[in-house]
Amino acid sequence: xxxxxxxxxxxxxxxxxxxxxxxxxxxxxxxxxxxxxxxxxxxxxxxxxxxxxxxxxxxxxxxxxxxxxxxxxxxxxxxxxxxxxxxxxxxxxxxxxxxxxxxxxxxxxxxxxxxxxxxxxxxxxxxxxxxxxxxxxxxxxxxxxxxxxxxxxxxxxxxxxxxxxxxxxxxxxxxxxxxxxx
Amino acid sequence: xxxxxxxxxxxxxxxxxxxxxxxxxxxxxxxxxxxxxxxxxxxxxxxxxxxxxxxxxxxxxxxxxxxxxxxxxxxxxxxxxxxxxxxxxxxxxxxxxxxxxxxxxxxxxxxxxxxxxxxxxxxxxxxxxxxxxxxxxxxxxxxxxxxxxxxxxxxxxxxxxxxxxxx
Numbered sequence: 001x002x003x004x005x006x007x008x009x010x011x012x013x014x015x016x017x018x019x020x021x022x023x024x025x026x027x028x029x030x031x032x033x034x035x036x037x038x039x040x041x042x043x044x045x046x047x048x049x050x051x052x053x054x055x056x057x058x059x060x061x062x063x064x065x066x067x068x069x070x071x072x073x074x075x076x077x078x079x080x081x082x083x084x085x086x087x088x089x090x091x092x093x094x095x096x097x098x099x100x101x102x103x104x105x106x107x108x109x110x111x112x113x114x115x116x117x118x119x120x121x122x123x124x125x126x127x128x129x130x131x132x133x134x135x136x137x138x139x140x141x142x143x144x145x146x147x148x149x150x151x152x153x154x155x156x157x158x159x160x161x162x163x164x165x166x167x168x169x170x171x172x173x174x175x176x177x178x179x180x181x182x
Numbered sequence: 183x184x185x186x187x188x189x190x191x192x193x194x195x196x197x198x199x200x201x202x203x204x205x206x207x208x209x210x211x212x213x214x215x216x217x218x219x220x221x222x223x224x225x226x227x228x229x230x231x232x233x234x235x236x237x238x239x240x241x242x243x244x245x246x247x248x249x250x251x252x253x254x255x256x257x258x259x260x261x262x263x264x265x266x267x268x269x270x271x272x273x274x275x276x277x278x279x280x281x282x283x284x285x286x287x288x289x290x291x292x293x294x295x296x297x298x299x300x301x302x303x304x305x306x307x308x309x310x311x312x313x314x315x316x317x318x319x320x321x322x323x324x325x326x327x328x329x330x331x332x333x334x335x336x337x338x339x340x341x342x343x344x345x346x347x348x349x
Binding site for chain 1: 185186187188190191192193194195196197198201202205206208209210212213216
């Protein structure tokens with residue numbers, strides 16, 4: 001999406017008369033991208049569906065407060081990331097466990113999940129990602145699978161490019177070790 | 183040899199069939215519902231209801247404050263103990279009297295009539311009427327042994343109320 005097209009869309013989203021139509025357009029443009037971003041964090045389809053719907057409702061409700069200091073999609077990715085992490089924390093709290101234990105359980109459930117069609121190496125990769133700290137998981141998923149640039153990641157995660165590069169290289173090192181160990 | 187990360191470009195997840203086709207409408211429906219729900223409250227209350235209700239509740243609270251009697255728990259406990267002691271004493275006395283009565287009944291001379299004679303049982307005329315059955319009254323043995331004048335004299339002397347004589 002060009003900068004002009006994005007500005008026009010934001011303008012419509014903030015206008016009472018065009019908000020509905022513009023929001024429909026926004027959904028068409030970003031629903032799949034945001035779905036896969038959230039799915040890689042929460043792993044399970046039903047949970048992803050809940051988080052994605054909440055994300056879009058938040059976008060709709062808060063669009064007037066969007067200051068346009070970053071790109072629209074960066075702002076939406078930030079909302080989606082926060083929603084997914086909040087969801088995982090709340091789920092862990094509800095089940096009286098830690099976020100790490102909750103993630104371990106989600107990984108174990110993948111083998112019997114009808115919406116997971118990964119082979120042995122894909123499953124092992126998910127297990128390897130789950131061993132990383134939260135921030136490294138985010139950086140690895142967004143860089144390795146979605147090919148985001150460091151600049152985009154910097155805007156979304158509000159972290160410096162240098163710190164992101166370091167996080168990613170550390171994550172790759174750990175995952176490679178996990179995947180290649182006997 | 184330096185180990186390298188294998189090239190795995192998909193995490194292996196999939197979505198239910200037609201999921202993205204219906205997602206847009208689901209989200210729009212949720213937003214529409216949210217907007218309806220966040221609108222004005224359709225229910226109304228009479229004018230000044232909350233003001234008068236608060237006063238009523240306050241008045242009730244004051245009233246209930248006056249009438250409520252606070253019973254200390256320790257006193258209640260004391261009453262329970264006292265009741266328990268009284269019950270034990272009552273049972274002990276009853277057992278004693280019952281044993282005494284059994285001793286008396288063992289005595290051959292002790293009969294129902296002696297109880298009446300010694301005023302342990304106070305029977306009224308009405309009680310006697312109930313005790314006398316038709317069979318007893320028809321008993322020829324009793325009637326034949328008594329003289330009519332004797333009966334009349336007895337009744338005239340013994341009865342407080344002589345209405346039975348006129349029946």
